Amino acid sequence: MKKNQHDMTLPPDLAGHSGTGPVRRQRPIYQDSLPPCNHACPAGENIQAWLALAQEERYEEAWQSLIENNPMPAVHGRVCYHPCESSCNRARVDRPVSIHAVERFLGDLALERGWKPAGQAANSGKRVLVIGAGPSGLSCAWHLRRLGHDVEIHEAGPMAGGMMRFGIPAYRMPRDILDREIARILSTGITLKLNQKVEDVLAARQQGQFDAVFMAIGAHLAKKVDIPAREAGKILDAVSYLSAVERGEAPKLGRRVAIYGGGNTAMDASRTARRLGAEEVMIIYRRDRDHMPAHGFEADEALEEGVKINWLRTIRDIDSTTMTVEEMALDENGRPQPTGRFETLNADSLILALGQDVDISVLQRIPGIRLHKDGVVDVDAHMMTSVPGIFAGGDMVPSERTVTIATGHGKKAARHIDGWLRQQPYHKPESVPVMEYPGLHLWYNTDADAVSQPILPPETRSGFDEIIGGLNAGQAHYEAARCYSCGNCFECDGCYGACPEGAVIKLGKGLRYQFDYALCTGCAACFNQCPCHAIEMVAEESR
Template identity: 30%
Template sequence: MATSQDDMNTKLTFRLYKDGETNEDWASWSDKIFNEDTSHKCPTYVHRTPPCQGSCPSGEDIRGWLDIVRGIENPPEGMDWEEYAFRRSTDANPFPSVMGRVCPAPCQDGCNRNEVEDYVGINAVEQFIGDTALSNKYKFEAAKEDNGKKIAIVGGGPAGLAAAFQLRRKGYGATIFENHATLGGMMKYGIPGYRTPRDVLDGEINRILDMGVEVKLNTWVGKDITVDQLEKDYDAILWAVGTWTGRKLPIPGADKAQNVLTGVDFLEAYNDGRLQLVSEKVVVVGGGDTSIDVASVARRLGHITEINESDRPENIVLGHTAHDVASSATRQGAQVMLLSRSPVKDMAAAEHEVNDALREGVDIVDRVNPMEVIHDDKGRARALRVQKLEDDGKTPIEGSEYDIELDLLVSAIGQGGKLEGFEDLGNDHGFIDADQHYQVPGKPGHFVAGDIVRPHLLTTAIGQASIAVESIDHYLKAENLGKRPKVDKHHFNLLNKLRETGLEPKDYTHESEWGTAAAEWAVHNYEDRSAHEIIPADELFLGHFNYTPRLKRHEDVPSADDVLGHFQERMKGLSTEQAREEADRCMSCGMCFECDNCVIYCPQDAVYRVPKNQHTMGRYVATDYARCIGCHICADVCPTGYIDMAMGE
């Protein structure tokens, strides 16, 4: 049956050559293939980092755990694949349930499958792994023996908790000092519970604490305990204090009115249960994920018509009082407007979060620049004067100023640190400097990770914590830190896999023969470039992959009419069958996924499957170089780019 024009235009998106292009190298296929051994090159099996992992700030072995879920990589004896996928995932990031829900997924933006039809739903599968782990009560294991060294971790957010996890795995004692009443940091106080369900977040936190992590809550280092005391009591200090100071609007009148708040303060008051309603007209200035969360929370909370002065949201947020009448009052929907300098398509917030906010009734006005806060006769903000901008989001349009009426104004334009008690660690911008190893320059024994280095994603903070722990380990062992790898990730390690499956090479013994092809102390015709190279789509054989639409999670995003009081979780997980089906769309870039193309198409039968008792992930095929003529067909038909014509260079 012929392919329809519609299918040709909308489904079969991969094309090696575009209309009008010619490829002179392949003018004659027979001349290229049947030309004997003139290339002097034979296949080498090369492991490279896939772009999903290269785009992941915490460096997860995404391809690895997708291959486990889909059934290509098998777990060790006595472990089910669900647990094995969890172990591989959390080697880099101990929060798969949380990340699967809220991470904006730069891994999916980088996914090579985008060149075929659509990215792999990495977040959806990660949520499945995390939720299954919580359901099955999987635990983390600390090192079998403590090494006697103790590390102080200042801050119990994503960076601090991830650092505690990695430290305990290495046998270090870890004590978290947290100035809030509970752990979680911005995962708990900066993200609404309908995005990070509290039972999920607490479950993943408690799994880390169960490794033997000591916690001191309601403790501000620099006030309740001095830095000098920490330096005496601990072998190293990791600063993971986050950024809890919201940036105020740098315009006239913004610092005078009490009803002008920051997004950080607004969300903290909501997430700790103090803030239960907002005003009738709320204006949020921003464009990033924090501004979206503020606007969405405001739409859910709504307002009440008759409100006492003490119940105004600014008084609650600033800690002057607490709501005690909101639950019994009849609420109405709040009018919520989000202002952005950038066009909507260029906003820093994740695209699906912007779309959700629009569906929930948030009015997003782009290409405007706040100019001045206008006050009423009582000194409260009553309007925000803005100026329209050109499509570039930068150039003002003369004479375009107008006022937006409001009852509450929230600034969500950036954050900085609260460094009271340890100001000498900070720089001029309210952050803490870090070198490539996440050491604090000029402060031996002090390390830093998370937003206090530079505000970014949760996954970024987790990745920095992992590197900082490695640096602490080297520092306390008096080892040279050297240079970080070019591709600084948690890579698949073939030697570890061989050990796991009982196929570890034998100890080296000196042999007089030059050849090593039959030696059992070497891993033959394999090269690991994962620390140096990320494999692009043009090194894959994309024509191998059929059009397979992404299997999307169901999202419970309320409409504008239903959003008031809607605090149910939005992101619904995949079933086991759905998770395996979606994982099967992974193209396993840079690693063999056992498709047999190279074996089938080799005209010399030079490429062969290794014996079953020698087979494991990454060791599925080998080459008989006595038969190979260097025709490079195996490399051309390898979907994953795992084969290079390099032997003989």
């Protein structure tokens, strides 16, 4: 009797195959993501793009890319607190790319070589009034002019620049650099009228036949503080003091000067007083260093220059040359609480650096305008106030107050003013994911630490010469090359070399690559190799 013979070999599973090859279940695509530096920049600069151009030593192109979003790179490379660098993925490996130093290099090089901005839209026939020639007003005017509009700036003061001139000392912001950056902005055809304070916005709009208004009045009024005074000595506010120094009218403060406050303005006022001859300068601040609003490097430089900082102290009363201060202690929430322990400090002058407010009296003649609880004006997502055609930005709206944030406000407002004038609302480009450090495929780390900018030794900082130097061309090129190009292909050929099937096609310099899906097996070798994560693997469409 014949027995049935059974083959012990399991039959192959052919469900995942078509013909003789595998069925691809995923495919690679090239997809740009947003670098964290770009995402963090208040001015909205395309940092990765201009760093890539600088890396190729295409410096003028890099500068042209930069000024598409920020018209004053030589200024911002000096005074911006570079939140882009705090977000830089490279900081997880060694130190962040010194973005501000490369920006300064490009800005200075443009001034040195006289580069001119490329392109300007045809004249629209529309007129816009900008009130205030600080960073926000200048930025808005610049972008509006490039969009084809006629722009006139009315500035209440004798010089343009706002707090860049009257609030930041020359040792941080050299005036010749500031003047030349402003001159280039005005050279595009913008009209600037100095000593022209606008008292009535609606009247000024009507008289000048302006189609829209952008209000960018800076915070030049010092906040008030109530300190009991038995016999008041010389007391002045930091904003007025720094402004007087800029005008060449610095008041005599005496040998011993005290500054009350812990922000960047307090640091600037103390360091300025030292440069103008005060032998003893001290800062009095009610919290500790960890809770100080001033940036750490500002405090470090002040201490290096001989300024003394009295932490956890608050002034209780003042006499002609003495102050009674109370020692404070921080509670569990970091708030200062009185301790009942007092001491006496001596000073010939007291400078109050407790913050600034905006003079909003101009708003009182605008019926229907809505004010914010913080004493500034409310604006919508388009930077427009509750009155059609009147926009605002910078210190006038609820926000942090820095030069770069104000500059970003000016650009944003200009785009929305342009859309409002043309009746074609501006729509922000669709957002893309931010490429954070865990998403990178850094299969090797380069040994390339950041370049440090030169700085004057403390003992030589007796005047208002700039204390921090710039990079040379070699250093700027090196620093730009440290960029990881997070989320954006930089044509390293890694995917081209990694593909085992030859499915990656090079399209030529600047054109990147494309995939030949007839050859691609979806193995993800290109994805895993790409250091900047400019490739994503997506599910194959069902067939």
